[in-house]
Amino acid sequence: MQSYRPHAVRLRADWTYPLLWLALAAPPLRSWLESSMALHMLVQLPLLAWIGYCAGRMWTRSHSLNQLQSFNAGGATGILIASFAMLLWMLPRPLDLARLDASIDTLKFVSVPMAGVAIALSWQRLPAIARAVVHLEVIATLLRFGWGYLAAEQRLCLSYLAEDQRVTGIILVVLGALYSIAVSWKAVFGVPIYAFFARADDSRAAAP
């Protein structure tokens, strides 16, 4: 049975990824994205991870990875590394330090794309149960951090205002809710959620 798979959003040419990374690292875009907690955590970090992910996908097509991937059976190592990296950068203190200290910011610009590469190398290798665990952990993390930022009585980040923190908390909780709907759609309805968006005349759409 043919199944509909969405094409992951990719840029046209390979050289556009380093260019996008440089654009994000350059002062104007970097200080704008880091000026607000919501933009910093929910736009800049995911973009950096996505750049790393796409670079990782290109790398997997090149078949030179067998030695490296022997340390990554079932995708375990890569997912663990990526989880630690993403979790640490969502904490208030690293977020603050990235804004206040240029060397920490550089560390962020290197480590977050590398986490994206690790995900790209590992996701295909994860068995279904492990994927489900990852999905659950992502939902739990989004909701935990969201609730933590919402319910905190004081400002947790010195570089951001209390209102910023509240908005970020709300968006995190909303993202957690949306994510849980997206992953449970298939379990409940039998078709993946992106089939919902397939065009009616698309011959690759899954049969209901």
Added chain:
Amino acid sequence: MSVRRTAIAATLACVAGFAVAHSATDGFEAFTLESARRLHALRAPAAVPDFALDLADGGRSLISQLEGKVLLVDFVYSNCPTYCASLGSVYAQLQQRLAAEIAAGDVRLLSISFDPERDNPAELRAYRARHGKTAAGWELGVPAREELSKWLDAFGVVVIPDGLGGYTHNAAVHVVGPGRKLIAIVEAGDLDAIVQATRSATAR
């Protein structure tokens, strides 16, 4: 073969991840920058550089030239409608509770303005008069404009615009002991803790 390699690599990744998390949070105790700076002041007090400031009561002084074994430093700006007003009343209460130590010359209260553009000595004296009945033991000062960021860095104070024309900052009372060492940073509202920290510092 690759299962064993992966098990080793994954274990190493976990250990490394925990080590990084441990060092990034001071042993899982400081998840925010504010709690980190308060922890560092307690565990590894560093000396504040001997900055110069213009006193509201007149004259220029270095920190080391100020009287008193222990300085209680806070950062305010006189047009502040929120934190600085409460800091002002805290300092007025400290004037009373530490009256004996102030009279003995052991303790001085020092309010530093981080808005040198708008705060001149008269404004600062008016700020003090709004909260305290006397000027006993409570001095105010303005740093030189080009030194302001060094003051803020040395004390770990981060000032950001609050979008309403004013500023927001991590207001707290900084206890500076002998040798200009920043030995404690205490929550501004916690008078008992401030008094206790001050008394133990003067006893050293």
